[in-house]
């Protein structure tokens with residue numbers, strides 16, 4: 001059978017096999033200094049957390065030391081990384097509100113020796129309000145990370161900050177601490193709605209709080225190649241951000257959505273599934289784009 005008379009399913013399977021083979025040999029360059037990356041988009045459910053944990057896990061599997069800071073009170077990133085985040089656990093809340101050093105709240109992810117996580121517990125839900133009257137309210141996470149990087153010997157190559165779906169003080173702390181913002185965009189109707197607001201916010205942060213932060217990537221998530229809508233949205237996003245959109249596109253995949261219920265990323269749960277392959281490709285693209 002040649003490619004020409006293959007059914008769409010057979011073509012898709014051949015494509016996955018080919019990409020899986022390429023990934024078997026793949027490597028990713030390590031950055032010369034720690035890349036601090038905020039995953040942000042004020043819309044909920046667009047794939048911020050899924051992207052944070054899966055790119056983190058894929059890079060860790062390729063040999064990078066990776067820290068994920070869960071900054072969403074829901075604690076979904078902590079769950080996916082298999083890190084406990086009940087109210088009795090100390091996490092990012094205690095660090096940014098209580099000034100507990102970050103090094104004391106970093107936990108090992110049981111699934112990968114190179115992967116650590118600062119969990120978010122329900123305590124963090126109050127932080128948005130507590131920060132309002134706190135001194136240095138926008139720079140608390142930045143200070144905690146700086147102190148951490150000055151303390152630890154084996155500095156992480158990557159720190160990913162999983163932001164909550166809002167543009168409040170927690171997200172502001174993430175944008176102030178980061179050098180890069182990575183924006184997952186769901187391939188659905190209204191995908192770009194609100195994105196201008198995120199861009200305006202980042203511009204404000206650049207001006208007043210953190211001149212070195214910039215948007216370094218846009219990733220299309222939950223893409224369904226069978227629908228015209230997904231294709232149209234993808235084209236529109238590419239037109240909008242020609243240099244920022246990643247070549248890698250994350251398909252909608254059941255394996256990706258199942259993984260967190262096993263306290264795993266798709267990289268642990270089903271490495272060679274369509275979603276696992278796409279996130280590993282995105283992780284390599286992420287690593288390559290950051291090394292200039």
Ligand SMILES: Nc1ncnc2c1ncn2[C@@H]1O[C@H](COP(=O)(O)OP(=O)(O)O)[C@@H](O)[C@H]1O
Pocket residue numbers: 043044045046047048049050051076165221222223250251252253254256257258275
């Ligand atoms: N590629 C995907 N395929 C299928 N389901 C996905 C995919 N990416 C994310 N999801 C699911 O969509 C929901 C929202 O994703 P999530 O990463 O939590 O978004 P956010 O952090 O932006 O709120 C979750 O239930 C997640 O499991």
Ligand SMILES: [Mg+2]
Pocket residue numbers: 048049050072076162163164
């Ligand atoms: Mg999330």
